[in-house]
Amino acid sequence: MFKYLKNDLPASIVVFFVALPLCLGIALASGAPLFSGLIAGIVGGIVVGALSGSQIGVSGPAAGLAAIVLTAIGALGGYQNFLLAVVLGGIIQLVFGLLKAGIIGYYFPSSVIKGMLTGIGIIIILKQIPHFFGYDPDPEGDFAFFQVDGKNTFSEIFETLNNISPGATIVAILGLGILLLWDKVLSKKGKIFQLVQGPLVAVAVGIIFFVLTKDDPALAISGNHLVSVPIPEDASSFLAQFSFPNFGAITDPQIWITAFTIALVASLETLLCVEATDKLDPHKNVTPTNRELLAQGTGNIVSGMIGGLPVTQVIVRSSANIQSGGRTKMSAIIHGFFLLISVILIPKLLNMIPLSVLAAILFIVGFKLAKPSLFRSMYKMGWKQFIPFVVTVLGIVFTDLLIGIGLGLAVGIIVILIKSYQNSHFLHIEDISNGVHKIKMTLAEEVTFFNKGAILKELDSLPEDSYLELDVRKTRYLDNDIIEILEDFSSKAKSKNINIKLISERGIVENPDSYIEFFKLIPKSA
Template sequence: MFKHLKNDIPASLVVFFVALPLCLGIALASGAPLFSGLIAGIIGGIVVGSISGSSIGVSGPAAGLAVIVLGAIATLGFENFLVAVVIGGAIQIILGLVKAGIIGYYFPSSVIKGMLAAIGIIIFLKQIPHAFGYDTDYEGDLDFFQLDGENTFSALGEMLNFISPGAVLVTAISLFILLLWEKVLVKKNDIFKIIPGPLVAVLVGVAYYLLIDPSSLFSIAEEHLVSVPVPEDAASFFGQFTFPNFVAITNPQVWLAGVTIAIVASLETLLCVEATDKLDPNKNVTPTNRELFAQGTGNIISGLIGGLPITQVIVRSSTNIQSGGKTKLSAIVHGFLLLSSIIIIPNILNRIPLAVLAAILFIVGYKLAKPSLFKQMYSLGKGQFIPFIVTVLGVVFTDLLVGIGLGLAVGITSILIKSYQNSHFLHIEKKEDGGHVVKMTLAEEVSFLNKGAILNELNKLPNNTLLELDVRKTINLNYDILEILDDFAIKSKDKDIEIKLISNRGTVYNPKSFTEFFITKRENAA
């Protein structure tokens, strides 16, 4: 874990700067105390990062849970809600122990890539208002419909009425520093690989805020800065922790919230694990059952001390990868940075312009949704591109789970259509007497999904036909197909259709029962 310090420490700094406003923004959107978001970020980094088997995944409060959390807190109250978080964590541990993490391996690559591209587009679009100084929407919002009544696109039009020249200038300066660092300076000297460009951009942004006259047109207003709770002393710091009311554990609503948190958080984590493994340049494979166990442990601890639910999150994970993170040390250190910074330097953190963080996330978003990715997916054909683009549109215009569900549904439909088409091979020849010879070769696997295709071909056979049914390559023939063949054997007599069954056991003309033939074949094979 300590072999790549020169990569992990700079990456942890960048993840820290991205995670800080996200933790606060998601807490705000969830109707929870701001400090609860920071607790979740700290636990996600230190505890989950330590237990997880992921090398580059970063965990913390997730925007996808904000609506669920908001409703649960409104219904139960915050202290009772924390009991639900603990219950959700316990269920996740059980899911890990029973090896439910295997679900994560059943999401098609096209859908996962679509999710990544969509998240990149959303990050980019959502940061444009922050880059122009229009901060009515909370940092970390990924939903199309926003809490302020706007949607992702209408907010861009509304933004034009509230442009802050200072925010625009800070965004431009920050982007210049980030691109100069990445494209030029890191290639000239190794020192620029150790000092991350985002850290320099943040320091320049803080200096800009402090040095520019507040009355100037190009000043940064306080509402455009990071806003971390500032405790007056040790007592007020520890007073920000909230503990669950376990008296409410008998409340069915608490259990319903806990189960919901466990299911949604687990799905989001497994999706993120698949996505981060695809982004990982070293192609590490995260053990999904261990990840569920780690997330469950983190949620129990987070709930016990007043934190929000935790999942592995794609924004922070992709930031970690793009910043050069190599091992789980970057996630763990980012957690310690969150903890130490809110204790030691909260006033300095509150001088960071959100425009700087918008510039950092612009780079992250662009790298996730590069035009070359869309070209690559298009070149792979309709089978890959359609589920990919449906997932992109679904995630952008609804939310993560709905978009993934739409992409998955299209992917499954594509598989069913292919299965329908590939159940058999058909070749038709003319007979000398004017009839036909139809040669039908069945595939290795013929399931009930192929009923329609085979039944359609059999019904189209003209009178006075010889049907040569070749099953020599067929390993598994579903009982539903055997029923169709048995029924056809009866009807074929009325149409003067002769059936020639060709198998590895020889040739049989007009078998009375395909079912008996294949059952006997299986018994002999056994």
């Protein structure tokens, strides 16, 4: 775990600066105490990071759960009741892990996973544009297109044009310039520039800029455009920020419904993130998904027990970790300790960091996820890959993460059905002589009820007085629905004077009286 500390330590600093405002923003968007987001970030880093089998995944509070949390806190009658649902949700995730449910993530098409990454990259950029220019009307971490104030992603961007803050914009441009210079030039010049990462320098410049210009009315950065960490006055006020679940409400069925919802959505988001981060990982580590569910379940139990939001593995932090050179789980664990130490020792310093600098960091993260070259490569792979990819991207940008993934998956299934319909059989005319049409139909290896329409259409189109050779030697699975179609066709064939020759591995039958009886003779696999 310490072998790649020279890679993991700089990456953990970047992840820390990305995670800090996201933890606070997601808590704000969830209608929960701000400190609950930090608790979830700390637990996601230290607890989940230590137990997870993922080398580069980073866990914490997720924007995808914000709407569920916001609704649940009100519906369950208070935050302590909600914390009980988080704990129970973690227990349910442990059950998912023990039942080997982690395999679910592997059933999502690659085009949908790539679309998810690209869509998230675009959303990161779009959502950071207002922060980049010093306009912060909505909480960070709100990844949905439609917002609670009636506005949406694009209306907020247009609103930004009338509310540009000069100081925030200048420091954001400086930060972006530093990041690009570090990434493209300085990181290749010497080890010092690899050890001291560009994001750390950008944040330091942002703090210095804030301090030097705070008395300048033209360039001063307002307090609502700075990181906002709760500042406890003493140890007792710090401990007072922790909350504990109300176990007296465990018999409330609504608690259990919310717990199952949290477990299901958090598990799905985690598994999708695992699939995505494994694809991004340049070292091609493979995350054990069932172990990941066990780690996430444990993390949610711990987070709920001390007042934190539910946690999942999160693609924004994970991709920032990968792009910053993180190699092992130490990066995630160290970032968790950074969160813990910072909220205890230096909350006042953290509250001097301009959000516009963090927006510049996330711009780079978003662009690397949504490179234009990816659209070109997906287009070249053909419509079967490109359409689910684009639908997923658009769905995420214009709705939210889970709806976008659901739309992409639905389109992917439709594509499979279309191709299954087209590839269910091969039909060609072998010979036409003496007025008799000789036609050969070869069924594919697997023929299911999805193929009923295609096969039925071809059979009905056969002319009278023709000769059909039906070859099922390659077929290893034949749905009973197809057998029934052939059974019904046998009577039609007699009335149209169509002769049928049925060929299988067991032999040849001319004009079978019963297809059902015939297919009983075929090996069980068919």
